[in-house]
Amino acid sequence: MRPFLHKFRILFTRIRPAVILRLILHPSLFKVTARHIFGIPLKIAGNKDHLESAMEWLSLSQEITGTGGSAASFGFESGWALPYPETSGYIISTFLRYSSFVNDPGYLERAIRMGDWEIEIQLPSGAVRGGSGINDYPIVFNTGMVILGWADLYKTTNDKRYLDAAVKASDWLCSISDNDGKWARYTYNGIPHAYHSRVAWALFVMADLTSSDLYRETALRNIRWILSLASDNGWIDLMGFSQDELPLTHTIAYTLRGLLESSHYLEGDLKQQVRGLVISNSERIFLKYEKRKRHPNASPEYLAGRFNAKWQSAASFSCLTGNAQIAIIWLKVYRINSDARLLNAALKILDQLKEVQDISSSNRGIRGGIPGSFPIWGDYMPWSYPNWATKFFADALILQEELMKPLEQR
Template sequence: MSISETLRQKRLILKDTLGLGLTAPADNRIHLDAAIAWLKRAQDVTGNGGVAQTWLVRSRRWAPSYPETTGYIIPTLYRYAAITGDQDCRARARRMADWEIDIQLPGGGVLAGALGDSDKPTVFNTGQVIFGWVRAFEEEQDERYRDAAVRASTWLCDIMDDDGCWRKFGSPMTGKDINTYNTRSAWSLARTHQITGDKRFLDAAVRNCEWALTQARANGWLDTNCLQDSSQPFTHTIAYAMRGLLEIGDYAGREDFVLAARKIGDAMVAALPADGFLPGRFDADWKPTVKWSCLTGDCQLGINWGRLFQITGDARYRDATARILGFVKKTQLLADKEEARIGGIKGSHPINGGYHPWQYPNWATKFYADALMMDSANRQGALYK
């Protein structure tokens, strides 16, 4: 590595660590427009309709298209289009959904990792792409999207163990075969139930949440809930598990699932400082174990708190969303010499933190955009769909 590159990287760390060059938080719409523009660039660079997995800061290049997150970016673009009238976003969402159909495996599953990483299907990625197909069907009424969602959902049901746990087809990218955060994959089955009425899908979603509750401790903390180290999960996977429990509980009328999600949400609200900087990992006592923030998890928790506000009416949750977004907004560059960074959200703050260091993963920006739209909807009394 050249001396100039070494100095560049050290300068980026120093700026983040000292809080230099942070963005002055502005209206949600300004930050949202920049985030959507970044997602559009991340799609344009691939040339195949998918969205680049991440911008790699050190090597200054885009990674290949990522099926998993392209799938759940689709609802984000439709959501933004509904708010703004941006028809380009609708067209882009359709291209993403079509690309996902093109690469869907014969058995119905979706590839692990980015394109080229693996030729094997995995549970989590399949679940996340289902969200895109379901939303595309709802928006376009094109049976191809419903058929793809049904094929993927059927595969997920077929490989689920009787107790509701998925023990096969874990991601080779994580090294963990059992993941409580697959409640988010189970939520995708509930979404397929919404467009088909097939009880098998909802029953499977509920069974997975029932299994997940066997991993819950009295304080709400969940075992087997991390990509790497389940003794101190990322806020990213904490939020994944919470969202699945919350949404399936709300949809299926299971108050025990909603209560489990609320315990997690309350623990995270209690840990959130006034400045909105939330550490990126927590142990079983809900104590932070690191000094960096997982920006993806921050945004996901903002969304989850927004949903809790909608379900419970408790303004603490709405206010927590605004507080954590106030911090994340500061980390979003609205202008920079390096165009690939403008509007995007890093994996960690500081940039060398332990969650996707030196990267701008596309899902961080996706969840940020969703959190901004959630916050605006809740403050305006508008619908978030």
């Protein structure tokens, strides 16, 4: 009874009058809230049904803007948001992967429209705009994420426009990198972030495409700087959005994924050091997840949405975006070391995400999407379905299908 009352207390501190009005006027929104209050899971369908529904939601998020970009989110209070350059950049890669996965050229066309829109709004400096909509300020992280999309488009289409845009963006990133490897200017909240490892990953990709020593050296310096932030217990400082916050699993996963992908471009001891840090931390998160079981034969409770520097759970909500990203990391580490525990945990956490993905809702803003948090009013993106949550969920399901197919054929 106490956890239930605690949930109600938090709900009433977070619900705004405008949200209450929308819940009254829209039964589909009320149903979501009621399920999250009472912890009622939705029925899990086939993996491909959940994936198809997620991709349809992402497609709608693009159509709704009329620009080529994807709306940042669907919110209970204000509906569909403005197109978001950053996340549209890496949704390009999801569209391309899904197009190949199901042999549907329509998703290739979507990716092309999205990449063309990103070129249209690219700043003269080469940087990508910050925030949702069309803003005049550049952001380092956003630039790296769009580079990843352009690079994948170039590799798929051989259209040099995407390579040229990515080169221009990469040149800008290198021009503002500090000598010690961090990015401290044009960053979110004006501070350096360990999750810029994903920006380093983008530069490694570009170094591979262009044979640029500058891109490679800039990326290497950033990876070494991030390693300097690591403690003996594997914790990496500056993984959060702000300097003092306890980081979300979303940004922890950003950091670890960027390091893991960058490790493919490294050699020798540095490669082993980076990969070892990611693997050990993925195991730490796995153990925290497994310890949330109510009894030995049950599935764990939802992973906590934040951790502190001792790797202790530090939130009463779950960051569903981060859960999808953690699943990807567990699956990718399984691919490296065949640790079946991580594969099993990834499948469990993805099933939990399927239990909150409503694939039959009458509301198209809800149908197929993944909320930012569980419960829906949790700390991260409350009362909304961010496009990046659904993007990472779709990526995880595609990866799951790729990994499970050979196992099922044995």
